[in-house]
Amino acid sequence: MFLIALEIDENLAINKFYSQGSSIDHLKQNESILKMIPKNQVGLFLDFLARLKNNRPSITQDLQIILEVSGSPQLFKIVGMATNKGYTLFIVDHPNLEQIAAILKEWQYDHYQKIVDLLKEDNQSESQYLSKYDEMTKINNELINIRRSLSKKNQELIKLNEEKNRILGVVSHDFKGLVGGIFSLTGFFLKEEHFNAIETKEIYSVIYASAQQMLDMIYNLLDYSQFETGSIFLNKKWINLNQLIHDNVKVNHFFTRDKNITIKTELKTEITDIFLDPVRINQVLNNLLQNSIKYSEANTIITIILEKHQNEVMLSVLDQGIGISQSEIDNIFKPFTKTSNTSKSNEKSYGLGLSIVKNIIELHEGRIEVTSQRGQGSRFDIYLPKVKKQK
Ligand code: ADP
Numbered sequence: 001m002f003l004i005a006l007e008i009d010e011n012l013a014i015n016k017f018y019s020q021g022s023s024i025d026h027l028k029q030n031e032s033i034l035k036m037i038p039k040n041q042v043g044l045f046l047d048f049l050a051r052l053k054n055n056r057p058s059i060t061q062d063l064q065i066i067l068e069v070s071g072s073p074q075l076f077k078i079v080g081m082a083t084n085k086g087y088t089l090f091i092v093d094h095p096n097l098e099q100i101a102a103i104l105k106e107w108q109y110d111h112y113q114k115i116v117d118l119l120k121e122d123n124q125s126e127s128q129y130l131s132k133y134d135e136m137t138k139i140n141n142e143l144i145n146i147r148r149s150l151s152k153k154n155q156e157l158i159k160l161n162e163e164k165n166r167i168l169g170v171v172s173h174d175f176k177g178l179v180g181g182i183f184s185l186t187g188f189f190l191k192e193e194h195f196n197a198i199e200t201k202e203i204y205s206v207i208y209a210s211a212q213q214m215l216d217m218i219y220n221l222l223d224y225s226q227f228e229t230g231s232i233f234l235n236k237k238w239i240n241l242n243q244l245i246h247d248n249v250k251v252n253h254f255f256t257r258d259k260n261i262t263i264k265t266e267l268k269t270e271i272t273d274i275f276l277d278p279v280r281i282n283q284v285l286n287n288l289l290q291n292s293i294k295y296s297e298a299n300t301i302i303t304i305i306l307e308k309h310q311n312e313v314m315l316s317v318l319d320q321g322i323g324i325s326q327s328e329i330d331n332i333f334k335p336f337t338k339t340s341n342t343s344k345s346n347e348k349s350y351g352l353g354l355s356i357v358k359n360i361i362e363l364h365e366g367r368i369e370v371t372s373q374r375g376q377g378s379r380f381d382i383y384l385p386k387v388k389k390q391k
Contacts, residue, residue, distance in 0.1 A: 003019065003020040003099055003100070004017070004018070004019045004020075004024060004076065004092035005017065005018040005019075005089060005090065005092070005100070006018075006033065006065075006089070006090045006092070007087050007088065007090075007107060008033045008087065008088050008090070009087055012032050012034055013029075013030045013031065013033070014028065014030065014031050015029065015087055016107070018103060020099070024067050026067075026068040027067070033065075033090075036066050037066070038064055038066060038075070041062070041063060041064060044062060045063060048081070049088065052081055052082075053083060053088075063078040064076060064077055065090065065092055067092070077092070078090050078091070079091050080100060084107070084108060087107075089107060091103075166336065167335070170336045170351070171217075171336075175217070178211075178214050181206065181210050182207050182210050182211065185203050185206060185207050186207065189203075220352045220356060221352070223356050224352055224356060227356065232359075232363070234277040234363055234364065235279065236276055236277050236364075237276070237277070237278060238274070238389065239273075239274060239275075239278045240271070240272045241271040241274050241276070241306065241313065241315070242267050242271060242306065244281060244282060244285075245265060245267060245285065245306065246265070247282075248285045248286065248289070249263050249289075249304065251286075252286065252289045252290065252293070256293055256302075259293065259296065259298040259299070261293055261296055261298070261299070261300055261301070262300075263289070263304065264301055264302070264303045264304070265306075266304070266305045267305075268307050268308075269306060269308040271308065271313055273389060274313060274384065274387070276364060276384065277364070280364075281360070281364075283356070283360065284357045284361065285315075285317070287356065287357045289304075290353075292317055292321060292378070295319070295322050295378070297320070297321065297322075300319065300320040301319075302317065302318065303317075303319075304318075305318070309383075311385060311386055312366070312383045312384060312386055313383070313384045313385075313386060314382070314383055315381075315384065316380065316381045316382070317379070317380045318377065318378070318379045318380075319377050319378055319379075321377055321378060322374070323372045323374045323375050323377055324370070324372040324378055325374045326373070326374075329370060329372060332354050332370065333354050333357075333358045334355060335351065335352055335355040336351045336352060336355075337351045361382055361384070364384055364385070366382060366384040366385060368380060368381070368382050369383075
């Protein structure tokens with residue numbers, strides 16, 4: 001805010017002056033105002049002055065005055081004029097209306113009210129303009145934000161698309177291997193090549209195993225897509241967790257025979273009423289146990305631990321297998337990520353199992369943690385919340 005009021009007499013010499021906001025160093029009494037009007041505006045200025053004296057004060061947007069402020073000349077807009085007994089008052093720049101009114105009152109100007117009203121109108125249109133400007137700035141900022149989030153979303157879409165292509169690549173690569181095997185083997189039969197009974201049985205068992213792996217993969221893919229679309233629902237029941245573990249070990253025991261692996265259970269507590277989806281928890285245990293079997297040497301031990309903590313239950317699977325390197329451990333729960341590990345007996349790996357396990361556990365509002373080191377075995381700990389039975 002900058003306010004200057006100048007009063008000039010009939011000879012256009014300065015009689016009084018007032019400034020607020022900055023000092024006007026060169027202003028002197030008796031100096032001609034014409035010195036301060038830009039040359040190309042002198043005509044306009046005199047014309048305006050004549051109209052003012054005829055009692056027709058008005059505001060002009062064009063009139064300017066040159067004043068030296070802190071040693072350098074600056075142009076100011078004349079926003080108000082008033083006359084009184086041979087003296088004319090100029091209000092310069094964008095003054096505070098109340099202060100102008102106070103000066104006009106103090107200097108006892110005739111057209112005091114008229115000039116204040118005119119200035120009010122001027123200020124109003126200015127404030128309207130300012131509020132429109134504010135609105136436009138706001139809209140502009142919103143647009144900038146929308147553009148930013150669009151470009152972020154775009155980046156996300158590009159990433160998702162790359163991820164989708166990667167998944168398609170992994171799936172088709174695995175399928176290609178399996179279908180390719182079945183295709184060649186069935187081709188032998190069609191070409192009427194003769195095999196003895198043992199060879200025929202071997203070929204059938206390879207075809208059977210390939211079809212079985214493809215089926216597993218399809219089930220996993222279906223599960224994965226259900227998790228991705230959020231269309232999977234749990235069918236929770238009050239179950240006996242110890243019983244579930246015992247039953248599961250009995251089944252998985254069959255897969256340990258080739259490697260002579262022992263599954264040991266350390267069920268330190270009896271959990272006979274926990275609210276879980278038994279089919280899904282069984283799936284979790286299957287995945288963890290089968291990974292442990294897959295990535296373990298022969299004659300080793302896999303241990304299942306069950307413990308009751310304050311608000312949760314801990315179910316752990318520990319093995320003495322090849323372990324996972326620290327650089328890869330963060331990625332094992334991401335779908336379709338395989339580590340550099342190859343299983344001890346070259347079982348197929350899809351990189352989907354642990355991502356499904358994590359989804360199931362999180363759907364139960366639990367969490368899964370892994371600790372492992374290359375060559376030192378792996379430990380997977382699942383924490384499931386205890387839910388109180390409503391009585
Ligand atoms: P898959 O076993 O089908 O490849 P998973 O999602 O179950 O997929 O596991 C992801 C990766 O984590 C595996 O490829 C393997 O490298 C590693 N992994 C999982 N469990 C173990 C384990 N018990 N010991 C060593 N590595 C493991």
